[in-house]
Amino acid sequence: MESIKSQQVTFKVFRFNEETDYLPYYNTYVLDVTHEEVVLDILNRIKWDHDGSLSYRRSCRHGICGVCSIKVNGKGILACKSRLFDLVEVFGNEIIIEPLSTKRAIKDLIIDKKDFWDKHAQVKPYLVSDIEEHPAQEHLVSPHDAEKLLEADYCIQCGACHYSCPALAINEEFIGPAAFAAAYRFSADVRDDAALQRLHVVNEETQGVWDCVKCMECAEVCPKDVNPIEKITKLHNMVFEAGIAKNNVATRHAVGFAHSINKHGLLDEGELVRYSEGNIGVMKHIPEAIAMFAKGKIVMPWNMPKSKNLDEVKKLIKSSSTVKF
């Protein structure tokens, strides 16, 4: 039998009771942990052996229900799936245990996830389809069609991506990575009839896909490899394909790259800003542009560098373009 390895780890655990505490505080526990133990084992030991009032969510203990997600040293994890030894290897042996969102803490590691579920509801996270009440046979989906869902169907709504998204932390209207992944999951389903409605929702400014900062946090943190940012890119593509992309700064910013590459091979930075913002919107960038010009950071149109063999680039843009705007 493999021998059990153990090491001493210091745990600092976030404590807060919405009903009695004005501010949160941290309790410290020093425990010996074994190479087999996951974070949930430690939470259980603290609760059972040290302080019965410690509160956290758990259920399946198999990475399926998604309720045990918390943050360890700032990283979103499933408590039931993350081994202490792996975490200590990255963060050292002081482990800080916090709820996914300290702002939304109700009691210790338990948070109010209402905002998460509200965002989901916004994108109709279910199949919308007229089905007969007594169908003669089941509605089969071919393996080829099922593949289109990519990994979006694996989401367990743990919220780790949602509460790691910097765009959402600042802009509360932003729909967020988990709900975007759900929007994609159902819109890509051949049985569904509501894709266009969802695309209108994710195409709105401020709340929609355009406000994603592309930080890749959601792809990194997801314990189920859902890769939400990939689904967000797909939603962008679907918005253009469906022909509902509005003519605004966000869409022109994406399209402007194709124009510029066609002309120079490289990006004409100044022209991209002008094209995206329009002749009036661009005015607000003037103070910045003057400061940059003074430091030799602005290339004049007549000096714009061009890629060598530009004709190849032009030819490829002509032959490989798949969408129109």
Add this chain to the structure above:
Amino acid sequence: MEKLKYALYTGCTARESTPELLKSTLAVADKLGIELILLDEASCCGASHLQDYDDFLSLVLNARNICYAEKLGLTMVTICNTCQLNTAMTKHRLDTNPELKAKVNAKLAEVGLEYKGTSEVTHFLYALIQDYGLEKLAAKVQVPLSQFNIAPFYGCHNIRPSELQNLSNGGENPYMPTSLDDLIIACGGVNVNYEEKNKCCGFHAELQSPRTAAILTGNAIAGAMDANADWMVTPCPLCHLKLDVQNHGASKALGRDVHLPVLHMPQMVGLALGCTPAELGLNHHVTKVDFV
């Protein structure tokens, strides 16, 4: 050791709004005896936006860029995080999907090119650390940066998603990155730890979501200031544009004045190697580099 030689994908920014990045990269390579062949044929990588509009076109153009490194039989080095991510992502998708690769190659054939998958793609930061070596670099330091507290700003696209970065880039842990810290130490400087060092600067939403972008930039500079940094260093010219040029907007959004000099990674290395400020283009900064 054999002379290190790479194909350099400059990206657009280093040829336009951050000329000091290209200048300092070439100066450092020269000092260290690294040969860089400029890929003048390359086009823009699309900066993670072109693919939102036309994913296939973005793949074809990025594959074409890699073809030119393959033709030279060299590893492609990038000097922009976002170029790195887009190029490495393209490579990964083509290398793991023969059907897609064939589709892309059908287009490339029209201009007499073929994507094979024979060149690696890595950021210059990791080429310096992994191929050249930190010890060797430290031995070449002429002017140790020992009087400076330096805040590393990693930038998302060099560290996330780790699944991809493990394959063709530094492959460090995005929750605890160390490369820039190690490089600062090798240059004799004092590395500063702060919460935002591995967070996003907001660059990619700057036009459509200016408030979000400004707050993220402000948080990063404020974090470094509060940790007592004298200046910041970044491997990404896009992060640099946010941190160096846009701190007024960030200050307004935060309601506090935030500004610090920000150096490109090769500018920091160049200073330690004894390059002059002019060789490193330090005059091109909007937030004045006042310490040399």
